[in-house]
Amino acid sequence: MSAGRTAAPGAGRWVFHDGDFMPAADVRLSPSLQALQYGTGVFEGIRSYAADSGDAHLYRAHDHFTRMIGSARLLRIAIDHSAAELVEIAAELLRRNGHTGDAYLRPLAYKMALEPGVPFGVRLQGVSSALTIVSLPMGSYTSKDGISCGISSWRRIPDSSLPARAKITGAYANNALATDEATAAGYDDAIFLNQAGHVAEASTANVFLVRAGRVATPAQDSDILEGITRDSVISLLRRQTGIEVERRTVLRSELHTADEIFLTGTGCEIVPVTALDGRPVGSGVPGPITRTVMAAYDRSVRGRDPHDDQGWLTPVHSTPVLL
Numbered sequence: 001m002s003a004g005r006t007a008a009p010g011a012g013r014w015v016f017h018d019g020d021f022m023p024a025a026d027v028r029l030s031p032s033l034q035a036l037q038y039g040t041g042v043f044e045g046i047r048s049y050a051a052d053s054g055d056a057h058l059y060r061a062h063d064h065f066t067r068m069i070g071s072a073r074l075l076r077i078a079i080d081h082s083a084a085e086l087v088e089i090a091a092e093l094l095r096r097n098g099h100t101g102d103a104y105l106r107p108l109a110y111k112m113a114l115e116p117g118v119p120f121g122v123r124l125q126g127v128s129s130a131l132t133i134v135s136l137p138m139g140s141y142t143s144k145d146g147i148s149c150g151i152s153s154w155r156r157i158p159d160s161s162l163p164a165r166a167k168i169t170g171a172y173a174n175n176a177l178a179t180d181e182a183t184a185a186g187y188d189d190a191i192f193l194n195q196a197g198h199v200a201e202a203s204t205a206n207v208f209l210v211r212a213g214r215v216a217t218p219a220q221d222s223d224i225l226e227g228i229t230r231d232s233v234i235s236l237l238r239r240q241t242g243i244e245v246e247r248r249t250v251l252r253s254e255l256h257t258a259d260e261i262f263l264t265g266t267g268c269e270i271v272p273v274t275a276l277d278g279r280p281v282g283s284g285v286p287g288p289i290t291r292t293v294m295a296a297y298d299r300s301v302r303g304r305d306p307h308d309d310q311g312w313l314t315p316v317h318s319t320p321v322l323l
Helices: 034-038 061-074 083-097 169-184 228-241 252-256 288-301
Strands: 014-017 020-023 041-043 046-050 056-059 103-114 127-137 147-155 189-193 199-202 206-211 214-218 246-248 260-265 269-276 313-315
Touching: 014 083, 020 083, 034 103, 041 061, 041 169, 046 061, 056 083, 056 288, 061 083, 061 103, 061 228, 083 103, 083 127, 147 169, 169 189, 199 206, 199 214, 199 252, 206 228, 206 252, 206 288, 214 228, 228 260, 228 269, 228 288, 260 288, 269 288
Parallel strands: 147 189, 147 269, 214 246
Antiparallel strands: 014 020, 014 127, 041 103, 046 056, 046 103, 056 313, 103 127, 189 199, 206 214, 206 260, 260 269
């Protein structure tokens, strides 16, 4: 997703690696790393946001780490921390790096090296694991005025081959191919169809469409990542507008006849799609429901929603300091 993107700032001086905080320059990884060779790693993207109080809040960090632990279990990757402990580690990393404004964390759990006596080759058992977390300052990087998308000729990998509900590093070659095709054609992002020809998701975001005031998003059996931002939007629409999002099969033609389309993801946040395959979506500008979602989401992540009792925010400075 390229519209409005600027060069990413460098990661912080401190990282959490192999069970401890250390300078990033001290991390040493072998070029024979199993995850590097075979894509056997899992990851998350987690944001923190500056609040009006001057503190920063991690947004749905516990949910992200819970999903990551599930993804790791699928690949037999050992994570020796609970989700609650990982939230504390993430907050401490932000403090050590001075990332108390808008920031982004990338936790990565991955396969390291074959254990003694294990034969050479790709495998999940008999391979050591590691966990690394980095943080960097990051604001919004996509255009809130809308982006253009193209339907990709590459199809989403089916759940029966590689589960999309797990954020597996190697699976993102599929996303990279679709993004490369889209940007080469002059679009900002790609939208996948699944093997059945139904709408799945964008390159790194879930897809929502609006038609005649009704909102729909592809269901979990459409080979999508069960997005945490997607879940937030479904909840926010229900609580703040009374709209129940339809989670169902979405046909490609529905996108071309939609009044509004928007994407949701931790990194991209809420992004209007104002053109699809060279055609305007609706009137070609962000629609009223999209704008409502954008505003509600911004209030939620910054702690400005007086009715938010979801427990989605973790204040960074009030989390106990780890020694």
